[in-house]
Amino acid sequence: MIYDLIIIGLGPAGITAGIYAKRQNLDCLVVGKSFGGQMMNKSVDIENYPGFEKISGFDLMEKMREQLVQKGVQIIEDEVLEVKKKDNFFKVTLSSKEFHSKSIIIATGSSYRCLGVEGENNYLGRGVSYCTTCDGPLFRNKVVAVIGGGEAGFEAARFLSSYASKVYILEKGIEVLASKSNQEIVSSLYPKIEVILEVEMKKIEGEEMVKKIVFKKGEDEIILPVDGVFIQIGYVPASSIFNGLVDLSNRNEILINKETCETSTQGIFAAGDVSDGKVKQIVVACGEGAKAAMSVYKYLNKK
Numbered sequence: 001m002i003y004d005l006i007i008i009g010l011g012p013a014g015i016t017a018g019i020y021a022k023r024q025n026l027d028c029l030v031v032g033k034s035f036g037g038q039m040m041n042k043s044v045d046i047e048n049y050p051g052f053e054k055i056s057g058f059d060l061m062e063k064m065r066e067q068l069v070q071k072g073v074q075i076i077e078d079e080v081l082e083v084k085k086k087d088n089f090f091k092v093t094l095s096s097k098e099f100h101s102k103s104i105i106i107a108t109g110s111s112y113r114c115l116g117v118e119g120e121n122n123y124l125g126r127g128v129s130y131c132t133t134c135d136g137p138l139f140r141n142k143v144v145a146v147i148g149g150g151e152a153g154f155e156a157a158r159f160l161s162s163y164a165s166k167v168y169i170l171e172k173g174i175e176v177l178a179s180k181s182n183q184e185i186v187s188s189l190y191p192k193i194e195v196i197l198e199v200e201m202k203k204i205e206g207e208e209m210v211k212k213i214v215f216k217k218g219e220d221e222i223i224l225p226v227d228g229v230f231i232q233i234g235y236v237p238a239s240s241i242f243n244g245l246v247d248l249s250n251r252n253e254i255l256i257n258k259e260t261c262e263t264s265t266q267g268i269f270a271a272g273d274v275s276d277g278k279v280k281q282i283v284v285a286c287g288e289g290a291k292a293a294m295s296v297y298k299y300l301n302k303k
């Protein structure tokens with residue numbers, strides 16, 4: 001059998017694409033390594049997904065799963081190892097089987113780059129965060145540290161300073177990597193932000209919630225009391241198996257047309273965190289998933 005569409009990824013983008021594809025009557029298969037994607041962490045609370053004042057990532061993804069299953073979409077939980085294009089068709093190789101389709105939506109997401117220090121995992125959702133948009137508002141009048149002095153770290157610190165009483169940017173290098181203009185804006189307009197250089201992070205400590213971080217600066221061991229730690233040292237898009245099949249950005253994100261979610265390869269579309277869209281959020285992933293499925297429908301109808 002040749003499917004109209006194979007969607008790779010069972011996170012918000014892939015699930016939404018599946019729901020839309022089914023409603024367009026497409027013969028569609030959704031394959032994902034694991035259901036739910038990044039949100040399946042029980043300690044993550046979502047407060048910016050419309051319709052829910054507050055819901056755990058796990059519960060939100062369970063609701064999305066129920067809707068997909070209830071629509072009767074065909075789902076397989078397995079890893080995609082390879083996608084090949086031959087003429088106008090695609091061969092998708094899983095660890096167990098292979099399938100064929102006329103089009104593909106890649107919705108494989110990404111993962112935040114972890115710091116790898118003691119306490120990081122333990123305090124995730126209890127003071128440690130990788131996402132300022134998601135968790136920044138929870139730190140009103142609190143002291144927070146942003147780990148990473150690149151562009152993302154500076155942007156995060158600026159955003160956080162409208163809530164927090166004090167924001168530290170901790171950078172391991174002898175200078176920050178953020179642009180000169182960003183540095184100038186921060187030093188002239190953001191008095192709450194303080195940059196500390198040559199920091200070797202050691203651990204994150206606390207009780208119920210984060211209370212302090214411990215780092216080395218030269219020979220000194222410094223204990224800095226903070227309520228929150230925002231780790232901003234980059235993310236890794238799950239795009240390596242598509243390298244060579246579609247064009248990637250210098251950050252290894254899949255380049256898409258923002259209106260249609262088309263990639264550089266005809267018949268392949270991409271949605272969600274794996275794409276080069278600027279905002280990595282659930283609603284955006286869902287929006288791109290919907291857009292990609294509608295574009296597939298138009299693409300197949302034109303053929």
Ligand SMILES: Cc1cc2nc3c(=O)[nH]c(=O)nc-3n(C[C@H](O)[C@H](O)[C@H](O)COP(=O)(O)OP(=O)(O)OC[C@H]3O[C@@H](n4cnc5c(N)ncnc54)[C@H](O)[C@@H]3O)c2cc1C
Nearest residue numbers: 009010011012013033034037038080109134272273281282
């Ligand atoms: C700790 C944390 C807190 C967050 N908090 C919020 C928040 O409060 N609000 C918000 O809007 N956003 C939040 N985010 C961001 C949000 O999780 C992402 O924007 C969203 O999950 C992106 O959805 P996605 O479908 O693009 O990718 P993902 O959720 O990453 O899903 C990717 C899917 O692809 C599958 N996959 C990957 N590679 C393969 C392969 N080779 N074969 C088969 N399947 C594969 C995965 O198993 C998964 O099913 C948070 C993220 C984290 C990590």
